Amino acid sequence: MSFFSYLVKRTVVLAATLILVLLATIMVAGGFGIVDRVAESAIRQDVNMMMRNNPNLARLTEAERLQIMQTLIDEQRRAAGLDKPFIERVPKYLLQALSWDFGKALYLRSSSGSSLVSDIIAEVLPRTVLLFTTGALLSALVGIALGLLMARKPLGLFDRVMTAFAVVSNSMPLWWVGMLLILLLAFTLKVLPAGGFVSVPVPSDPVAYAFDVLHHMMLPLIAVVLVSFGGWAYTVRSLLLDTFQQDFILVARAKGLSESDVMYRHALRATAPPIVTLLLLSIVGSMGGAIISEVVFNWAGMGRLFANAVSFQDVPVIIAETYVFSFLYVAVFLVLEILYGLLDPRVRTGASVQG
């Protein structure tokens, strides 16, 4: 089976998965009638508002007004498709979601004032990526480098110290570390801001803006890396040590290759597949943001949006965020499969990875 046909097959399967996820999300969200009730009350509000603002209607009797209101409501309902049972509307919702049309938020607004959910999410996603994805990448880099060093002299002093540190630091919750750092760096030493995305007032000069964001990013970034790099280091170290047990490492040494050749050319290459998997999964995970952490740092990202949406019961936002996250997950998954196929040739021909 060529690499190309492997890719095509994987893409088809993943696309099918995505649609299934979407379907499930819609069914769960809409199936209980919550969304419908929400939409109906929105319509009623709109119609009410419309009627009150229309002076012509003031002259009509109560009964006539009620009649007009009902007609308008019915019209709107039909327009929104609410007169048809939910099941029939599912394909429409599916198509809407696939074309990234998520409708309007009920209560939340983007900072530019738009009520379109897609606008809201589009504004918020990059911020999460900026902080958390960068954090994930940085943790991975630092962790891999340290893991390599640890694996060179297993059970040596460095290895043991780092392992202890890794276990401890990984067990600390991000939001707790965050709070400690805020206490230390923002309030006691006053070197970094306590939170937020940018200072108030917002600098108008783009360069100054960029620096300002970076300045605000420092503290949460330090927290994220501090909490995650330990796990990475230990995992990489263990994976490498496993690889070292393999016969081909002995062969490489016997061939007279230098230690660095053995480490980088052979051990690391062979260990790359699982490391890349972890990396991509952690990138995807980072995009969901960390709800509590974003609240702690007052970082207006996906997580904080989700928290707000839930507390306000802004259903369209909740659904849309869930979908966006799933989409990203599946997309990154596809990238992962491609990369894995490139790194581990055994996967392409369907051979068992045990060899």
Add this chain to the structure above:
Amino acid sequence: MSSQPVLRVEGLVKWFDVTHGLMDMVLGKHIFSRAVDGIDFEIETGHVFSLVGESGCGKTTTGRTILRLTEPTRGKIWFSGFDVASLKDGKLKEYRKQAQMVFQDPYQSLNPRQTVFAGIAEPFAIHGLRLSSEQEYDSVSKALEEVQLRPPEEFIFRYPHELSGGQRQRVAIARALVLNPKFIVADEPVSMLDMSVRAGILNLLASFMKKHNISILFVTHDLAVARYISDNMGVMYLGKIVEQGISERIFQRPLHPYTQALIAAVPVPDPRHKIGAIPIAGEISSSINIHPGCRFHPRCPYAKPLCKDQEPPLRELERDHLVACHFAETIEQAPCDNMLRSVSGRESSE
């Protein structure tokens, strides 16, 4: 000794479904690995029948199918007059009391969390034989004595990791024999043991056979062991038996080119015998795409056009010696020099 066969296998077939890929499965396109593709043989009471062949020939699958550890695709398995191929539940359990297995890997066939006692006594519980703890202890002790783990008290409460490979295999044999089965399938029982230990296990199996009149289906790739222990033999290749009969007859006068090559390829602990060339190229082909005709023809140095089209049937060339080859007689007349010289033990010229 009665000549009523304990076991008779008729047209046994076992195909494994190896379809992979969601698409193919959905479309109903199945790919099969034809592990065992129609074999027949008999084992008489108190005899050893060896199934020999290289890896992938189907010998292990045959053994497991006969014991119903995996379901046969087709065919009949006559055991003491009953067709066990289609037994279920209670009757199947009865069958298991009488037909047991000894496995290849002594490091994996014993439950590491069970003592020797627990492992050997387990069959009693499984088959609902209620024995008092005294009776159980006695039976297990006796079983240990029979497999020459003496004194039994020293071994009875040990754990597998406290035993050597040979000792573990003896425990496995004790466990298989504790209910006095009539028939045993021994799947490469000594391949994973040290050479000095193998003979002990083989002799043990042989003595059990004589003492309790047990029949053994001995599956192995080691022809030297097969020659030592078997009465009758079947040589398997890609799911079919290509030569069958009384072992000594086959060893002294191998008729099928594959058997000849196998025997010639086996090294002998004699420094005067040097490695010779084997006129067989390539490796065993896949059991998935089986071409028509003789399965061995792609590698056979004597292959003729007929071999490509027609699959040769097993036919009796001399008494108790069957061969599946169109040209077995002519091969005898004009043998491939190298092969025959090695087989007869004379020095092969290099």
Add this chain to the structure above:
Amino acid sequence: MDVKNLCMYYDLLGDRYVKAVDNVSLELHAGETLGIVGESGCGKSSMAITLLRLLPSNAKIMGGKVSLHGEDILALPEAKLRRDVRWKKISMVFQGAMNSFNPVIKVGDQLAETLLSHDGKATKKEAIERARELLDLVGIEGSKADHYPHEFSGGMKQRAMIAMALSLNPEIVIADEPTTALDVIVQAQVLKLLKDLKEERDMSLILISHDISIIAEMSDDVAVMYAGHIVEYGESKSVFLDSRHPYTKGLLEAVPSVKARKQKLESIPGAPPNLIGMPDACRFADRCKYAIERCRQGDPPLEDVGDGRVVACIRSKELWGAS
């Protein structure tokens, strides 16, 4: 090559040692095959990795010399060993080529890297060319160099392993259980290949195996190892046809032959010993049918019984005479 009094122990935590290789002395002559035979735990594989100093971190060489053309390779600094000896003078074929190839690198590249790492002037193109030539030598199509190890069958992998071992034209090849896990016919093919290549290139071969028949058919000289010691060592014909050590005799009686149906095989009672804390006695005494009190009073030294043969048994001359 000359091995004198080689001792290698594995360090278990605490004061305990596993005396994997205990006072082993061997000679390897040019163009000859030396067979080392023994069962599991006898130390033969440990010998192999000791010769090239490929020891894991818990193993130590406790003494001895390994001289190659007069130079003690155990005393060489690591860099020199790597550059001049490993693979260039002495190379290895490992057991069960199952995992001997890195699964994510093409086979051809793995063969080529031996050339590239030892010869600074070789270009990548030249190295791959040479890799294809080597594969051809062992009967594998050159185009397979672009394939990955999992696309090779067991026999092919072993042959590719052999090709790789020959890439720098070494003087000595150590083959450690090169045919375990291979089918009978493939095994014969691989052994024949080894033999032919050895003769063509006038190499010396150290063949290590637990299979006494392979050793018998392939070797000129044979060393029988048991529990870290050599118990019998001499010309192949003498050792096999006229054994003088109870263990060798026992092994030969325990092994069936495909050439003739033996009447009865005699197994050796007991099992190979645990190598931790070995007492100062003949290590085979517990299993030996000729053992006497004196056997347990000290480790028997290797004695010359004539014809260039040495045996580690105090009763050997008495029981079987000297030639």
